[in-house]
Amino acid sequence: MxxxxxxxxxxxxxxxxxxxxxxxxxxxVFLAEKEKIFKKSWLCVGRENDxxxxxxxxxxxxxxxxxxxxxxxxxxxxxxxxxxxxxHRGNKVAVHPRGNVSRFVCGFHGWAYDNDGQLRHVPDExxxxxxxxxxxxxxxxxxxxxxGFVFINVDPKPEQSLAEHLGPLEHMFDGFPHAGMKCVLSxxxxxxxxxxxxxxxxxxxxxxxxxxxxxxxxxxxxxxNPDGHLNSVRLLGNHRSMSIYGNxxxxxxxxxxxxxxxxxxxxxxxxxxxxxxxxxxGVNPDGRADWAFDSTLVFPNFSFYTSNGWFLRxxxxxxxxxxxxxxxxMYMFEPQDTKxxxxxxxxxxxxFDVALEDLSTVERTQGMLRSGAxxxxxxxxxxxxxxxxxxxxxxxxxx
Amino acid sequence: xxEPLLPNGFEDLEPFVETWxxxxxxxxxxxxxxxxxxxxxxxxxxxxxxxxxxxxHLEAVAVGEMSPADRRLLYLTYAxxxxxxxxxxxxxxxxxxxxxxxxxxxxxxxxxxVP
Numbered sequence: 001m002x003x004x005x006x007x008x009x010x011x012x013x014x015x016x017x018x019x020x021x022x023x024x025x026x027x028x029v030f031l032a033e034k035e036k037i038f039k040k041s042w043l044c045v046g047r048e049n050d051x052x053x054x055x056x057x058x059x060x061x062x063x064x065x066x067x068x069x070x071x072x073x074x075x076x077x078x079x080x081x082x083x084x085x086x087x088h089r090g091n092k093v094a095v096h097p098r099g100n101v102s103r104f105v106c107g108f109h110g111w112a113y114d115n116d117g118q119l120r121h122v123p124d125e126x127x128x129x130x131x132x133x134x135x136x137x138x139x140x141x142x143x144x145x146x147x148g149f150v151f152i153n154v155d156p157k158p159e160q161s162l163a164e165h166l167g168p169l170e171h172m173f174d175g176f177p178h179a180g181m182k183c184v185l186s187x188x189x190x191x192x193x194x195x196x197x198x199x200x201x202x203x204x205x206x207x208x209x210x211x212x213x214x215x216x217x218x219x220x221x222x223x224x225n226p227d228g229h230l231n232s233v234r235l236l237g238n239h240r241s242m243s244i245y246g247n248x249x250x251x252x253x254x255x256x257x258x259x260x261x262x263x264x265x266x267x268x269x270x271x272x273x274x275x276x277x278x279x280x281x282g283v284n285p286d287g288r289a290d291w292a293f294d295s296t297l298v299f300p301n302f303s304f305y306t307s308n309g310w311f312l313r314x315x316x317x318x319x320x321x322x323x324x325x326x327x328x329x330m331y332m333f334e335p336q337d338t339k340x341x342x343x344x345x346x347x348x349x350x351x352f353d354v355a356l357e358d359l360s361t362v363e364r365t366q367g368m369l370r371s372g373a374x375x376x377x378x379x380x381x382x383x384x385x386x387x388x389x390x391x392x393x394x395x396x397x398x399x
Numbered sequence: 400x401x402e403p404l405l406p407n408g409f410e411d412l413e414p415f416v417e418t419w420x421x422x423x424x425x426x427x428x429x430x431x432x433x434x435x436x437x438x439x440x441x442x443x444x445x446x447x448x449x450x451x452x453x454x455x456h457l458e459a460v461a462v463g464e465m466s467p468a469d470r471r472l473l474y475l476t477y478a479x480x481x482x483x484x485x486x487x488x489x490x491x492x493x494x495x496x497x498x499x500x501x502x503x504x505x506x507x508x509x510x511x512x513v514p
Contacts, residue, residue, distance in 0.1 A: 097506075185424070186506045189498070214488050214495055255483030258450055327506075338457040338473065342450075345480040348424055353484055356497035363498075 010235045011384045018376035019390050024194040025369045030321040032397035037300050038064040042144070042151040042158070042165045044302040044315065046071060047183070047329075049148070050098070051079060055115060058098040059084060064318045065154045069141055070094050070104065074115040079145070081152045082117045082138035093138070104138075113138050146170070148178050149302075149313070168236040169298060172282030178311060181331040185348045187355055189326045193366035195301060195318035196389065198326060201358050202295065202303055202314065203385040205230055205244050211357050215350070219270055220292060222247040231286050233384055238299035238392045240385045243284060246270020246292030255346060263335045263343030273308045282306065297385070299392065309333055310347070322366055328355060405475075406456060406468045412449060412475055415442055419478040420471040425505050427474075427481045432493045432500055436485070443486045446479035 023029050045060040050071075057072035068084040070093070084092045086106040093104040093113060103112040103120060112121040117138035125131065142153040144162035151162050163170055191198055201207070208220045209228055221228035231243040247270050252260060260272060270292040277284060283306045284291045293307035305312035310332045317325040330351050335341055379387050404413045418434070419442060421427045431439065446453075453476050460469050485492050493500060 187503055188506045189503045215484065217488070253483065253487040254447060255480055255487060258447075259480060262454065338460065338462060339454045341462070341473070342454060342457075342476045342480060345424075345427075345477040346483070349428075349481045349484060352424075352428065352500075352503065353494050353497075355503060356494045356500060359498035359503070360496055 007381060007384070008233070008235065011233060011381075011388070014235075014384065014387050014391055018378050019387060020376050021369055021374065023390060023393065024197045024366070025321050027321050029397060030194075030318065033318065033393065034064055036397050036399065037393070038062075038318065040153075040155050040159065041300050042153045042160075042162050043300075044149050044298065044313065045069065045081075045152050046150045047148050047313070048079065048145055048150055050150070053100065055100040055102055056098070057094065057101065057104075057115070059094050059096070060152075062154070062317075067154060068092060069152055069154075070138070071143065071150055071152070072104075072115045079143055079150060080116065081141040081143040081150075083141060085139065086111055087119065087136050087138070088122075147173050147176065147304075149304075166298070167239070169239050169282070169296065172241075172296075173280055173304075173306065175278060175280045176283060176306060176311070177278060177333075178331065180333055181311065182334050183329055184332050184344055185328075185330045185351060187326070187328045187352065189355075189359060190319075191324050191326050191359060191362055192322060193324055193362040194322055195316045195324040196393065197366055198324045198359075198362050199297070199301060199303075199316040200386045200389065201362055202316075203240070203242075203297065203389060204383040205242070206380060206382040207361075211361065212354060215354050215357060218247055219250045220245060220247065222249060222290070225290070227382075229382060231288055231291055234285075235385075235388050238396075239297055240388050241282065241294060241296040242385055243286060243288075243294045244292045246273055246290055248274075248290050259343040259346035261339075261343075263332075263340035275308065277308050280306075297389070312351075326355075326359065403468050405472050406466070409449075409453070409456070409472055412445065412472070415445070415475055415478075416471055418442075420474040421478065422470075422474060423505075424477075424481075427478045428500060430478065431482045431485060434482075434492060436491065439482045439485050439492060443479060443482050446475065450476060450479065 046058055050058050051073045054073050054075050054077060057070055059068060059070055061068045070082045070084045071079060073079050084094050086093050088109060088111050091106050091108040093106045095107065103114060105112045110123045111119065114120050117140060119133050119136040122133060142158050144151055146162060146166060205220060205228055225245055228245055231245050234241040250270055274284060274289045274291050282296065283294055293305055296304045298304055301316045303314040313329040315327040319325060332344065332347065404416050418430055421430055453472055457473055489495060
């Protein structure tokens, strides 16, 4: 008997039938996703403090939008985003992943731009005819922020503001103490699989008892919830969220127990998750003691994991119908002392090991799709967020 | 006199320094998956016994003021955490049937507090 039934009428309305696998490898679906979703949506490319000081910048390559973006903080402290493309002959002006500059100098002929994108210097300017330097700026990209996350939209005239795009998510994490947390570990992998296949590996907890049986024994199920059913799910327009059950009786391993003693909340130890949790609407919304963390998919490709003392920013970037880039960034409170750093290492190791497990099935699945041996997948009630994701994409690309 | 490998009182851990006292996560993970289980077990068991002693010593030293010997001791404690799942959970150095570890890259990020 399930400990909880997470289902809402909205989830029921998605139906129970099999879902076609075609969308995981079709070239035409991929191109439609590129034009109708990724070139039109607000995409999370970083954190505000990734460019904390005036002159700081970072570069995000966005193959799915056919571009590379520079995010930089200008002298007045405002974040701006530009296509990473010189106005002269199109070369990339920033070639390092991050840095601090007052001039982006194109390495081809030396054209130089300031942090507002304004063209400041053209070598041998006199050899050009009718160059209106003061009107020439790096092409700007829409930028806005939410909960410390930086979003861009490559649509020259975005159909929605970021707040409109977020809709029901906008205030769900008000009060989450993200500002005090630091990036502890950033991971990246090129994965030979469709971006939705990669994302769907993170849209349910049904896989945990098999795939993570060794990594997290007894953490996400118990005698009262033997199948590790979700505490709850929320379908939020194009976005979706779930709260993951945690076994409060889980006994930590010796190293995990030490890590927990050294720094609060680094490892996924459910017994500690719900303790002394600040009230945030989207975090453990059921107010349960048997809770581990929440996972919220900010459409189209950004998973925001929230728990007590940590959060995760995870991205699934499409590159080709059968190729994606996985990015995972873990944030935790800065330790008060050296002991905490030892605890951090345990959390990093756990994230790394679990990521290796999660990524393992994705390429194996993609490798079988074109065989045509099966053409659809069967989803349980526990996988309703996978179903929702496919429905949302289908609705948009068939518009 | 040459500089000590580890702080005073931690001479018993010196044999582990060469293999395990690595300054970055990727190198520690690499050391784990390149070692045999007997090597990992010996290191893990010794370090778990010594962990409170190490932490007490390190806690008293500010991160910015660590000597090279203190730093090596800190890296040993990191490595002990890093190998712990091999002993406690997997009974082998790496995860079962996982994605290739060398393909999961650690990327440049802001805010590491590792000294």
